[in-house]
Structures are given as structure tokens and as C-alpha cells.
Amino acid sequence: MFDIGRRKFIGGILLGFLGSCTTNMEDYLASFSEQGPIARASWGAIPIEFENIEIPQFWADYQGVEFSTVPEQKRNTKLGELERELKLYPMDFLEKEVRKIYVLESLSVFGNPLAGTRIKDGRIYTAYPFAFHGELSSLLYLNPETNFPTTEWNAVNPQGFIYQGYNSTRPLPDGSTHFADNVLLENGFIGPYAKWTEEEDFNLYFEKLFTEPTRLISATFSFPRVAEKTQLTIDYYNSVSGRSLTLPDFANIRNK
Numbered sequence: 001m002f003d004i005g006r007r008k009f010i011g012g013i014l015l016g017f018l019g020s021c022t023t024n025m026e027d028y029l030a031s032f033s034e035q036g037p038i039a040r041a042s043w044g045a046i047p048i049e050f051e052n053i054e055i056p057q058f059w060a061d062y063q064g065v066e067f068s069t070v071p072e073q074k075r076n077t078k079l080g081e082l083e084r085e086l087k088l089y090p091m092d093f094l095e096k097e098v099r100k101i102y103v104l105e106s107l108s109v110f111g112n113p114l115a116g117t118r119i120k121d122g123r124i125y126t127a128y129p130f131a132f133h134g135e136l137s138s139l140l141y142l143n144p145e146t147n148f149p150t151t152e153w154n155a156v157n158p159q160g161f162i163y164q165g166y167n168s169t170r171p172l173p174d175g176s177t178h179f180a181d182n183v184l185l186e187n188g189f190i191g192p193y194a195k196w197t198e199e200e201d202f203n204l205y206f207e208k209l210f211t212e213p214t215r216l217i218s219a220t221f222s223f224p225r226v227a228e229k230t231q232l233t234i235d236y237y238n239s240v241s242g243r244s245l246t247l248p249d250f251a252n253i254r255n256k
Contacts, residue, residue: 037072041079044091048082048101050075056119064110067125070103078103081129088210088253089136093241097139099123101132130211137206141199146240149232153198156228158187163197178204178212179219188225205233213250220247 041048050070059065070078082103086094099122107114107127116131118124120142124135140146154161178191190208194201208216209230220227230247238244245253 038075038079043083043086043094043101045095046098046101048079048103050103053102053104054123065108067107067127068105070105074105075103078129082126082132085129085132085210090241090243097122097136101126130207133207133210134203137203138199140236140240141202146236148202149236150198153202153229153232156188156225156232161187163201164195166196178208179215185219185223185226188223188229190219190226201229202233205229206237209233209237209250210254213247213254217247217251
């Protein structure tokens, strides 16, 4: 979700999901060995790195980004957790959109922990497997060829609403605030963080489709704006992935 290179960090300014698996997906995908520590793996044609972490120059320039690599004894577990998330997507779609995945133990900016980030060239850095979905959605959002429905999305927001932008005084995104505020939900926002930027707003919808589809479905029954943004997210994903999924399909995919 966070784009570390979007703007200079001041104080704590921060860096800023799917398709059904084919029936023979298990046979098609690379098999991950449980024999000994992993330095790297792959998902189809996408490299997954645990050790050779390429650091963008602007990370070093800001001197506020810190990360740690995954201990050897935890890498098989981390890989398995990531694998469960990757399996929610069609292989051809992922190979088109993602260049490389770096699996980290931790990632922070100025001491603030982050779940993940992405680079516009298709690299994703993730410290938690669920974070992959939000970072992938940012790659889609930033790709001009995917034609994100900005006009339709903003039309759902309350009249006169303007996204607040990043601000070092605002708290970090907290998952415990998602779906917790009925006023936000009535206005079409899953959590306070969604009001920062259109991209972050979309990220949360995309992520929840993959990670908490049942909870999102429930919210659509009570909050019309949530239902509208959810449908826009589904339509957008279908357009870029070549699928024709409906909202209940996401719950079925998650529960497989």
C-alpha cells in the first residue's frame, strides 16, 4: 500500500486482492522443499527472496527505513503462509503484475512498523502474508493501463469529500479499526486510514475481498456505499484479471 518513493518523509510520513485457482494448480506450481532453510523460492515465474533483498536507493537516502530478514528456522513457515495467499490468484495474472516478492521478518519507517510496501516496477516487500493483497492492489492502481475507475469511485464518496493525504501526525493504520465505525462505513470507508488517499481506500477493499470476504459481505447489506465500492473493486479486478467473479465467489475462494 505504501509507496516509499512517493514523497520525502517528514517526521513519520509513511511508506505507503483474485481469481479462482485452476483445477491443476497444485501440479502446476513450484513445489517448496521442507528440507533445510530456504534462501529463495519461486511461484511460477515469480522469484521469492529471503536473503538477497534489493534495497532501492531512496530507502538509503531517507535513512528511515529499517528491515530484518526472516530467521532460517522460520522461513518454511513464512513461505507456506505466503503460498496460501498467492493461491487465491490465477497464475497468469500474478506473473503479469508481480516481478519479485521479498519476504521480510519486519519492516519499519522511522520506527513505525509496516506490514509491507511495493515498488512501481513490480517488486513487493512483505512482512506479513496478508499484506501481499494490499501491495498488489497498489501496483494495479498505479498502472495506467488498468484504467482504475476514479470518477465512479469518487462519486460514491459523500458530496464534497476530499482525501486528506498523508500526514506524519496521523496514527498508523490499525486493523482493529476496520469495520468498527458505523459513521465511516455509512460514508463508504472501511477504516480511518481509507480517508488518506483514493489508493489506500481501494487497497482496503481489495485486501478485504481476499482476507475477510464474509465480513465485507455483511457490511454490504447494511451500508450502501460499502456495497457500491465493493462492486467497483470486483468489476475492476475482473477487468484486469480476465475473470467474472461475484462477491460470494470470494468467500468460496478464501474457504477452499
